[in-house]
Amino acid sequence: MTPPAVTPAGRGSASKSRRPPRSGDGHRGTIRQQPAPKAPRRVSGPVGGRGAGAGTARAAAASTARARGATIKVPPRTDRRAAPSRQAASMLARALAFVRALPDHSLIDRLVRGRAWIPVLGVMLAGIVAMQVSILRLNASIGRSIERGTALQSQNQQLRAAVATLADDQRIERVAAGTGMVMPAPAAVGFLSGQPAGGAGQAVANIKPPDSAGFLASLPAATQTDPLTGLSASAGTGTSSAISGSALSGAGSATSVGSGAGSVGAAGAATSSPAAPAGSGVSSTAGGAAPASGGAAQVAASPGSSGSGSGSSAGSGSAASPAGGAGVAVAPAAPASAGALSGGGAGIQSQSSGTSGG
Amino acid sequence: MALIDRRIGLLFVAFIALLGVAVTRATYLGAVRAGSLQKAAVTQQVTKVTIPAVRGSITDRNGVELAISESAADVAADPYLTKNPQAEAAQLAPLLGKPVATVLSGLTRPHTGFVYLAHLVPADRATAIAKLRFDGITLLPQVTRVYPRSWAASQVLGTVGWNDMGLSGLEYSFNSVLRGIDGVRRIVNDAIGQPISIDDMRMTKPGRTVALTIDAPLQDEVEQVLAGVGAMYQPKGATAIVMNPNTGEILALANWPRVNANDITGAPAYARQDRAVGFTYEPGSTFKAFTVAGALQDQVVTPFTQFFLPSVLQVADRQIHDAEARGDETASVAQILKQSSNIGADEIGMKLGAQRFDYWVHRFGFGQKTGVDLPGEERGIVLHHQQYSGSSMGNLPMGQGESVTPIQMATAYAAIANGGVLRPARIVKSVGGRDLPTPGGQRIISASVAANLRDMLRGVLAPGGTASEAAIPGYDLAGKTGTANKIDPATHQYSSVNYVASFMGFVPASRPQLLVAVMVDQPQGAIYGGAVAAPAFQKIVGWAVPYLGISPR
Numbered sequence: 001m002t003p004p005a006v007t008p009a010g011r012g013s014a015s016k017s018r019r020p021p022r023s024g025d026g027h028r029g030t031i032r033q034q035p036a037p038k039a040p041r042r043v044s045g046p047v048g049g050r051g052a053g054a055g056t057a058r059a060a061a062a063s064t065a066r067a068r069g070a071t072i073k074v075p076p077r078t079d080r081r082a083a084p085s086r087q088a089a090s091m092l093a094r095a096l097a098f099v100r101a102l103p104d105h106s107l108i109d110r111l112v113r114g115r116a117w118i119p120v121l122g123v124m125l126a127g128i129v130a131m132q133v134s135i136l137r138l139n140a141s142i143g144r145s146i147e148r149g150t151a152l153q154s155q156n157q158q159l160r161a162a163v164a165t166l167a168d169d170q171r172i173e174r175v176a177a178g179t180g181m182v183m184p185a186p187a188a189v190g191f192l193s194g195q196p197a198g199g200a201g202q203a204v205a206n207i208k209p210p211d212s213a214g215f216l217a218s219l220p221a222a223t224q225t226d227p228l229t230g231l232s233a234s235a236g237t238g239t240s241s242a243i244s245g246s247a248l249s250g251a252g253s254a255t256s257v258g259s260g261a262g263s264v265g266a267a268g269a270a271t272s273s274p275a276a277p278a279g280s281g282v283s284s285t286a287g288g289a290a291p292a293s294g295g296a297a298q299v300a301a302s303p304g305s306s307g308s309g310s311g312s313s314a315g316s317g318s319a320a321s322p323a324g325g326a327g328v329a330v331a332p333a334a335p336a337s338a339g340a341l342s343g344g345g346a347g348i349q350s351q352s353s354g355t356s357g358g
Numbered sequence: 359m360a361l362i363d364r365r366i367g368l369l370f371v372a373f374i375a376l377l378g379v380a381v382t383r384a385t386y387l388g389a390v391r392a393g394s395l396q397k398a399a400v401t402q403q404v405t406k407v408t409i410p411a412v413r414g415s416i417t418d419r420n421g422v423e424l425a426i427s428e429s430a431a432d433v434a435a436d437p438y439l440t441k442n443p444q445a446e447a448a449q450l451a452p453l454l455g456k457p458v459a460t461v462l463s464g465l466t467r468p469h470t471g472f473v474y475l476a477h478l479v480p481a482d483r484a485t486a487i488a489k490l491r492f493d494g495i496t497l498l499p500q501v502t503r504v505y506p507r508s509w510a511a512s513q514v515l516g517t518v519g520w521n522d523m524g525l526s527g528l529e530y531s532f533n534s535v536l537r538g539i540d541g542v543r544r545i546v547n548d549a550i551g552q553p554i555s556i557d558d559m560r561m562t563k564p565g566r567t568v569a570l571t572i573d574a575p576l577q578d579e580v581e582q583v584l585a586g587v588g589a590m591y592q593p594k595g596a597t598a599i600v601m602n603p604n605t606g607e608i609l610a611l612a613n614w615p616r617v618n619a620n621d622i623t624g625a626p627a628y629a630r631q632d633r634a635v636g637f638t639y640e641p642g643s644t645f646k647a648f649t650v651a652g653a654l655q656d657q658v659v660t661p662f663t664q665f666f667l668p669s670v671l672q673v674a675d676r677q678i679h680d681a682e683a684r685g686d687e688t689a690s691v692a693q694i695l696k697q698s699s700n701i702g703a704d705e706i707g708m709k710l711g712a713q714r715f716d717y718w719v720h721r722f723g724f725g726q727k728t729g730v731d732l733p734g735e736e737r738g739i740v741l742h743h744q745q746y747s748g749s750s751m752g753n754l755p756m757g758q759g760e761s762v763t764p765i766q767m768a769t770a771y772a773a774i775a776n777g778g779v780l781r782p783a784r785i786v787k788s789v790g791g792r793d794l795p796t797p798g799g800q801r802i803i804s805a806s807v808a809a810n811l812r813d814m815l816r817g818v819l820a821p822g823g824t825a826s827e828a829a830i831p832g833y834d835l836a837g838k839t840g841t842a843n844k845i846d847p848a849t850h851q852y853s854s855v856n857y858v859a860s861f862m863g864f865v866p867a868s869r870p871q872l873l874v875a876v877m878v879d880q881p882q883g884a885i886y887g888g889a890v891a892a893p894a895f896q897k898i899v900g901w902a903v904p905y906l907g908i909s910p911r
Binding site for chain 2: 136139140142143144146147150151153154155157158160161162163164165167168169170185186187189190191192
């Protein structure tokens with residue numbers, strides 16, 4: 001309950017009680033009220049401050065001079081900047097007075113005395129609790145998200161490792177060998193000079209079946225035998241044919257195959273992997289005549305380079321030399337034993353060497 | 359009315375009494391037992407977990423990942439909290455990859471509240487273990503290193519220890535870059551152990567990726583070729599380096615015996631060494647090119663200068679022979695290189711003089727590290743000319759008496775191949791995506807002298823040369839064979855059965871784009887560089903030239 005002393009009515013009673021104190025014996029006091037000291041009459045200029053003082057001094061000096069009949073120069077006014085600060089101080093004082101009087105305001109009094117603040121307070125408390133619960137839920141959610149992120153990161157790392165393992169060139173070679181593809185021996189890949197007509201003829205003449213036995217013998221075993229022999233393979237590099245398709249298409253292998261069947265030839269072209277590094281482009285198309293003849297076969301085992309001329313291939317015994325290419329590389333065809341390559345045609349991988357004629 | 363007031367008063371007193379009890383209890387818990395309860399709360403509800411930083415990957419020059427990190431976990435148990443050890447051990451053992459008895463002994467270990475059951479358990483298995491929800495089983499997050507191409511460049515990549523510290527190879531030398539900064543996570547659990555607050559007190563900073571100059575497919579091929587050499591000649595070890603002589607970039611660096619990087623402890627110590635930088639040997643005839651280079655640069659000889667070559671050359675107390683017995687003859691400098699005449703090399707060296715010979719040996723970088731980014735590089739042993747004995751000039755010019763590393767030889771030959779600029783080899787292309795600057799080179803011989811040398815080295819693979827069988831039709835190859843006796847540790851004399859066969863060559867000889875160095879330590883059955891190492895060079899070049907799109911001539 002608001003004490004009556006701070007209510008307007010109370011103030012009224014308080015003002016009434018502002019009487020001279022009575023003495024303890026019940027007699028009226030003999031203290032005489034002193035009249036309030038009057039401030040000097042304002043003559044001119046702003047109230048208070050140096051300016052006021054200066055004006056008073058000037059007036060006094062002028063009256064004194066008039067009294068003496070002398071002529072005295074009154075110094076000019078020098079400071080008028082104090083006026084705004086005085087106004088600000090006045091406003092501050094009034095604001096302070098308003099704030100002091102605010103608890104006694106009737107509107108506040110009615111509000112505090114009323115019952116509406118009880119549900120307001122209850123709602124606010126419930127809001128605080130709800131907010132706390134919400135924060136806890138949010139924290140839990142963040143925690144789950146962090147854990148999920150960590151799990152996904154872990155899964156991503158595992159997938160990266162799997163991709164890197166699948167992209168192992170030696171594994172791909174083994175898988176390719178399992179499907180009948182053969183890498184020509186280094187010495188079996190010849191480079192010719194860049195005359196288009198003569199080069200193509202010589203390329204055709206140089207076509208020989210690759211040494212599949214030598215290639216297969218050079219392949220590392222798929223299972224680990226003895227790490228010191230160097231003929232062992234890493235774990236997880238089995239020659240499962242079930243995964244060969246995806247491995248060939250995604251691993252960036254330099255091994256591809258064209259076939260007598262047009263559809264397979266197209267598949268071979270699709271195996272030119274986007275993951276293959278620049279400069280290791282693989283020419284794997286069975287040339288234009290290949291599907292029609294049904295006999296074109298190609299082993300583009302020795303990857304070409306996009307920087308050294310465009311590789312091209314042609315089936316059915318016709319070699320296409322790149323226009324302007326300086327050389328032609330001839331990759332002998334896969335052995336007839338390979339099922340996919342049994343069409344009997346010869347595949348030619350053409351590749352410019354860039355040495356002469358450019 | 360008075361009765362109601364009295365009841366209200368009693369109720370008020372009762373509430374006041376209860377409130378007093380509560381306040382007293384709260385004061386007791388909050389003041390007297392505050393310390394112990396706070397500790398208990400922190401222990402039971404608040405945990406700080408170190409989140410290991412994911413170690414940066416090591417990739418080849420095209421981004422093929424050679425070393426990556428995977429999440430893993432150490433599995434620990436609190437035997438005090440284990441309720442049914444036998445049943446839990448039976449379920450945990452297959453996931454941990456350990457015998458049930460081993461796991462059971464861990465779960466029942468007395469007088470301890472913490473036992474490691476397994477280290478670096480793969481993430482999928484760790485997840486399965488977590489799903490079992492056994493009391494007292496704790497998973498501590500870790501990161502394990504995985505090498506997807508288990509056998510590729512194992513000695514170059516190196517190994518990582520349990521605490522994610524590189525122990526050898528590039529993992530060691532670039533550990534500070536690869537490792538990253540571990541994070542710290544504060545987890546507040548509720549009464550049933552569910553996390554209600556997870557704060558990253560320190561964010562995890564993953565390690566940076568180190569990209570090598572190595573080309574993964576070429577690396578695989580070189581490893582395969584070396585494996586063939588190993589299978590055929592059963593050497594003690596072998597090393598092959600393929601580099602771009604113009605930039606010093608190492609495109610492949612293989613060692614044999616091969617080591618499975620995922621099981622490094624399964625290989626003997628000598629197999630784990632990166633022989634390219636850590637193995638020193640007497641280079642033998644491959645060193646003659648530098649003797650001739652110095653003599654040409656000093657204008658002591660020309661490629662056509664004729665030397666009389668006796669069948670036996672007496673130098674102090676030594677008698678020098680050529681590899682194959684012959685009579686006295688006269689040969690040009692080019693012929694001396696082509697036929698790899700020991701006596702001819704000595705004659706050229708002695709004409710050059712000991713001081714200038716020593717100058718040129720050091721000028722080509724022997725006796726000092728090349729500066730390649732691989733750790734454990736040896737300097738080799740090269741005497742100062744003031745330390746020469748009377749017979750030193752009888753064996754030093756032909757490659758005996760000095761000790762070099764394969765990387766030194768490759769770097770020095772690269773100077774001949776690129777026109778006379780000695781440039782440090784480099785194997786790290788970029789760190790964190792930023793390319794490292796190509797180290798500057800230092801011209802040591804003129805371009806014309808280098809061209810003359812390359813022209814003379816063509817003869818080695820030409821008919822009549824010591825490596826004529828390594829020639830490839832259509833390829834313009836140049837190189838030098840080397841066959842050097844090893845020191846017998848028992849007698850401290852040159853062994854008559856143990857040799858180092860080597861070959862240094864490049865293609866195309868006129869404008870080399872690729873340099874291949876092959877060193878085979880103690881081959882069995884054949885000993886000559888032309889028979890053991892040159893065929894490996896041939897296979898590597900035959901594969902790499904079309905792959906890299908290099909002109910063969």
